[in-house]
Amino acid sequence: MFDSMIIVLKPGTPPREEKAVIAEIRRLGYRPHVMRGVERVVIGAIGDERKNPSLDPLRAWAQVESVTPVQKRHKLVSREAHPKPSTVRVGDVEIGGSEIVVMAGPCSVEGETQLMVTAEAVAKAGARVLRGGAFKPRTSPYEFQGLGEKGLKLLSKARKRTGLKIITELLSEDHVDLVAEHADILQIGARNAQNFQLIIAAAKTGKAILLKRGLSMTINEWLLAGEYVLANGNRNVLFCERGIRTFETYTRNTLDLGAIPILKNESHLPVVIDPSQGGGRADLVSAFCKGAVAMGADSLLIEVHPNPKEAWSDGAQQLDLGGFAQLMQDLRPLASAVGRSIASGT
Ligand code: PEP
Ligand code: MN
Secondary structure (H helix, E strand, C coil): CCCEEEEEECCCCCHHHHHHHHHHHHHCCCEEEEEECCCCEEEEEECCCCCCCCCHHHHHCCCEEEEEECCCCCCCCECCCCCCCCCEEECCEEECCCECEEEEECCECCCHHHHHHHHHHHHHHCCCEEECECCCCCCCCCCCCCCCHHHHHHHHHHHHHHCCEEEEECCCHHHHHHHHHHCCEEEECHHHCCCHHHHHHHHCCCCEEEEECCCCCCHHHHHHHHHHHHHCCCCCEEEEECCECCCCCCCCCECCCCHHHHHHHHECCCEEECHHHHHCCHHHHHHHHHHHHHCCCCEEEEEECCCHHHCCCCHHHCECHHHHHHHHHHHHHHHHHCCCECCCCC
16 A cells, blocks of 8 residues: 655664665565665655555564555555545535534434424524434444334335435344445444444445544544545435543543544544444533534534433433423524534424
């Protein structure tokens, strides 16, 4: 993938050992360029890693201090590959443009009335995409696992009724075709954020992929997970920060809003914030959304339920319908202060 690597030798490497490294670089099919400093020797190795063996094993050589790719490993998602921001289009909804796209709906699809009531309310308040889990990645096997295909059919029905686009989680490679038949955006959850076979299968559908950040995932790992989607021919990736695991136990997760400007710098792709999983508490959702909008998020993924007290999953973090409508009103002036807008609703 890389066209060059930088190999730094340890200070005081004898000329004989330097020659051995250079010979090895040539043997592996790369052209060595030697730069001799006062203390260190630096060797640029030019070649294509897709065609030649990797230079990585040089790290095991005693006289080698470091082996570093010149290009970023997350090549296709990076700004180097695409200096201008790119948008992801889902029908008439464009994510990453001037509109901040709000995706909202219940954590889990529980039944027809619950979903339709929520869908109509969030559409009216200005959401463009309906969320709802049909396959749920629950921590315990004894918790509600989702309605499966029945839930997906209800989501399709809600799209027909409201015009909202649908986002729902894809949990297993076995369900790729089924979920893709009903969803406009495939959500890869935090627990599957490095399940590369699942990510590749999702990418191959050509649908937009919302890639949650894993519970303990570094930004680099997250970018590389996104790279899997682009490397498999699908450029429609949304990076979704949903809180990471830290020493802090006050909240369910620690929402890393700092990831927004970092991702916007590193990558051309849109950034989504999920304030619901982010804190695990409904009373934090509004502040997290405001912070996200101020920091440049392109989209928000918010859990909304007609009666959070009776929700089958994540009740503590879901907004009720009135709370969501109020939040949308509160966000509009903030969005316009940063040169953006939020749809006015149906
Ligand atoms: C969800 O969106 O309901 C969910 C399970 O999210 P995450 O994968 O971020 O935990
Ligand atoms: Mn949830």
